[in-house]
């Protein structure tokens with residue numbers, strides 16, 4: 501039964517807490533942030549009459565907070581918290597108290613917080629910053645950053661072995677009597693040429709054996725069999741990129757620049773000028789940044805922030821985004837990009853990537869160069885022309901209707917329609933715009949903080965839901981740190 505949080509009984513050993521310095525970071529965070537909101541947030545996920553002790557939600561949420569603050573795994577944070585005096589104090593425990601099992605952390609994330617409540621976690625800390633009078637500006641800065649999928653660095657052989665081991669383990673865990681009936685993992689020599697084929701064959705054999713022995717399999721076993729089948733049934737997956745998609749189906753390939761790609765997720769972030777993150781949206785790595793503006797704006801407004809100005813890069817300059825901001829009386833401080841503000845590409849399947857400044861075609865090839873055509877005097881007839889590699893087009897499976905046999909080039913053109921955006925172009929040339937757009941880089945520092953100190957370089961778990969959870973909890977932690985800094989700045993120097 502979940503009851504209101506109660507005060508712990510202080511033991512004789514709590515005297516030790518006097519050793520924690522008054523200016524310790526956790527003391528400041530405890531002072532500045534109210535964590536009690538979590539009880540109400542997860543109340544409906546607890547049974548009304550039976551269940552966990554009263555203090556569980558706040559204790560587990562504070563553990564998640566410490567975990568993100570110090571970028572530790574579930575096991576490590578429990579190990580550390582058991583012996584770290586400051587952590588124990590922050591958790592509201594006595595020095596001799598035992599910590600919960602690490603498995604309770606994932607249960608709390610997945611079943612207590614879940615998809616619905618996690619958004620409220622961020623809103624809660626944003627509201628606290630407003631109530632403390634820390635947010636004065638009416639501007640938000642938006643940007644995206646990327647996180648590598650947990651499987652990013654795995655080679656095909658490792659992915660195959662991993663999929664086989666996971667399937668084997670889950671079957672043995674649930675049906676230990678079957679262990680002897682399952683085929684054994686093959687022993688491979690170092691640098692064995694056909695290692696991938698042997699492992700692929702083993703995975704197929706293992707999957708078939710499990711299906712024969714357990715025809716009514718369900719839950720985790722079904723999930724692992726499904727992954728094994730995806731890998732086994734499509735040989736193309738042995739190419740590095742495909743096989744990674746099989747084990748993290750929500751992750752996507754995206755581009756950091758014209759030469760660097762990544763496999764993973766994108767976090768789209770909105771932040772006030774005081775550096776309080778007000779909204780987080782998570783998508784696969786291939787998604788278009790501009791399409792997230794509306795959601796970021798809505799999340800920010802519903803957290804109680806008044807928005808009169810949006811500062812962002814060219815990705816947010818689409819016709820729809822400019823209209824959306826205009827309808828909300830918001831000034832867009834976003835440089836126009838002819839490809840983006842044109843309102844999307846004409847031919848389905850072609851996508852513009854602003855980080856790499858190229859167009860990706862339906863076959864996944866990207867343009868290899870770009871040129872501007874038309875007269876400078878007559879802006880109406882100018883076009884941006886993207887060129888594709890015709891050697892690849894000649895053998896492309898999608899060439900029908902896209903590339904004529906014998907053609908010397910394959911291009912994709914976009915008209916530069918300057919006349920439709922006169923008002924925004926005039927604003928872009930003003931001193932106000934030039935001064936305001938200088939504020940944009942501060943969000944890049946925030947992105948660097950998320951990655952360098954709090955583990956956002958790489959996904960900790962697989963799947964969009966877990967990535968979203970990781971991103972929002974991390975935003976909560978960096979906001980809490982920022983609130984402490986802003987409060988200190990407000991205090992008169994002694």
Ligand code: SF4
Pocket residue numbers: 861862863864865888892893894896897898899902903910
């Ligand atoms: S024909 Fe060329 S441009 Fe068209 S889809 Fe194929 S590779 Fe891409």
